Amino acid sequence: MDPVRYRILGTTQALRPDGTVVPVGGARLRALLTVLALRAGRTVPVRLLVDEVWDGEPPADATGALQALVGRLRRALGADAVASDDGGYRLTATADDIDLHRFERLAGEGLRALSDGDPAKAGLVLDDALALWRGPA
Structure with missing residues (x-):
C-alpha cells in the first residue's frame, strides 16, 4: 500500500x-x-x-x-x-512522506550542487524544494 x-x-x-x-x-x-x-x-x-x-x-x-x-x-x-x-x-x-523533510533534503542537495560548481542542477533542485511550500515561505 x-x-x-x-x-x-x-x-x-x-x-x-x-x-x-x-x-x-x-x-x-x-x-x-x-x-x-x-x-x-x-x-x-x-x-x-x-x-x-x-x-x-x-x-x-x-x-x-x-x-x-x-x-x-x-x-x-x-x-x-x-x-x-x-x-x-x-x-x-x-521522512520523505513529509514535505518539510523532503524540503530539507532537497535544500541540502541544492547547496551541495552549488558548492560542487553545478548551478544548473542547484537551481532545479532548489526550485523543487521551494515548490513544496504552500503559501508564503
Missing part, C-alpha cells in the same frame, strides 16, 4: 496516495499531526505532545484528552498511521 503524504509547509494536510486530501478537522487534531510529523518515525513523549498541542494550557485530564485525539487521528488516517510506543506516540511515516 502506498503511504499517506503529509504537508506541514503551510496548512497541515494529509494526502491519500491518489492525491485526495484526507479530512483532518479541528485545530488540535492538525496540531497533533504537525507535532508528530515534525518528528517522523520517532516516538514523541506524551508530555511533549500535550505541551505542544495545548500550547502550555492542558486540559484537566490531559492524558485522556490526548488519547481521544490520537483515536480521532487514527480514524482519519488509518489505524496504523499512529503507533503507540513506550511513553508516547509515533507517526508511522518516513
